[in-house]
Amino acid sequence: MASRSQMDSLAPALAADKAAALRLTPVSRETEARLDAYVELLLQWQAKTNLVAPSTLPQLWTRHIADSLQLAALAPTARTWLDIGSGGGFPGVVLACVLAERGGTVLLVERIAKKAAFLREALRVSGGAGQVILADIGDCVDSLPQPLDCITARAVAPLHQLIGFAEPLLRPGAKALFLKGQDVDAELTEAARYWKLQPRLHASLTGGQGWIVEIDRIERLEQSASASVAPKSAATGSVGTGE
Numbered sequence: 707m708a709s710r711s712q713m714d715s716l717a718p719a720l721a722a723d724k725a726a727a728l729r730l731t732p733v734s735r736e737t738e739a740r741l742d743a744y745v746e747l748l749l750q751w752q753a754k755t756n757l758v759a760p761s762t763l764p765q766l767w768t769r770h771i772a773d774s775l776q777l778a779a780l781a782p783t784a785r786t787w788l789d790i791g792s793g794g795g796f797p798g799v800v801l802a803c804v805l806a807e808r809g810g811t812v813l814l815v816e817r818i819a820k821k822a823a824f825l826r827e828a829l830r831v832s833g834g835a836g837q838v839i840l841a842d843i844g845d846c847v848d849s850l851p852q853p854l855d856c857i858t859a860r861a862v863a864p865l866h867q868l869i870g871f872a873e874p875l876l877r878p879g880a881k882a883l884f885l886k887g888q889d890v891d892a893e894l895t896e897a898a899r900y901w902k903l904q905p906r907l908h909a910s911l912t913g914g915q916g917w918i919v920e921i922d923r924i925e926r927l928e929q930s931a932s933a934s935v936a937p938k939s940a941a942t943g944s945v946g947t948g949e
């Protein structure tokens with residue numbers, strides 16, 4: 707566990723970062739309280755289980771929580787969510803905190819037992835609305851409760867693989883929201899070898915080189931094909947217009 711003095715020395719930076727994050731992605735007092743409980747637990751577990759890159763801890767709220775919260779605004783009517791590879795809880799636990807108030811639930815699929823144990827404890831202390839499934843997503847797609855309204859993933863696998871996981875689950879009216887970094891164009895080009903897509907790209911509210919790839923329809927190509935997806939230059943660049 708992180709020592710008391712380590713946590714105390716982080717407190718001023720975290721307080722400023724939290725204020726910045728909640729200006730970007732405002733939440734209710736109830737959701738904020740849930741997120742506070744989650745953050746406290748994450749800081750306690752961080753020393754024994756590497757849940758986030760240690761260098762990002764002072765920016766925990768902007769780099770991780772606001773990054774996750776922005777997805778809720780892109781699918782405001784979605785009730786049943788699936789987060790693939792939730793790890794330390796991004797975006798899954800954060801979305802569970804939002805959905806506890808909004809109404810809805812998140813399935814958090816994680817294949818590492820220690821992280822799944824953390825996720826269960828995070829849902830317990832925060833009161834987030836979710837369920838943890840300890841499994842490889844490739845092994846449990848067929849047994850997941852359905853229908854799903856929204857599928858998410860961050861930092862889990864290349865886009866073409868995520869699309870492969872999502873394809874059998876993405877019914878009409880549902881969508882996938884994948885958080886991606888600066889290589890999004892290359893990932894879209896690679897994905898277009900296997901899938902016919904019409905993705906929408908949203909620039910991340912949290913800045914940097916982040917993008918959200920929104921996909922609401924996936925067709926498998928019979929044979930490999932050259933790129934058929936829009937490059938980043940055709941992005942909407944807008945968050946909050948996805949519904």
Ligand SMILES: C[S@@+](CC[C@H](N)C(=O)[O-])C[C@H]1O[C@@H](n2cnc3c(N)ncnc32)[C@H](O)[C@@H]1O
Nearest residue numbers: 791792793796816817818841842843860861862
């Ligand atoms: C780099 S971490 C990212 C965690 C979190 N999504 C985030 O953005 O902070 C990737 C996580 O995905 C999990 N993971 C990778 N492939 C997976 C799979 N096929 N099924 C379930 N979990 C997977 C790993 O165990 C790990 O916890």
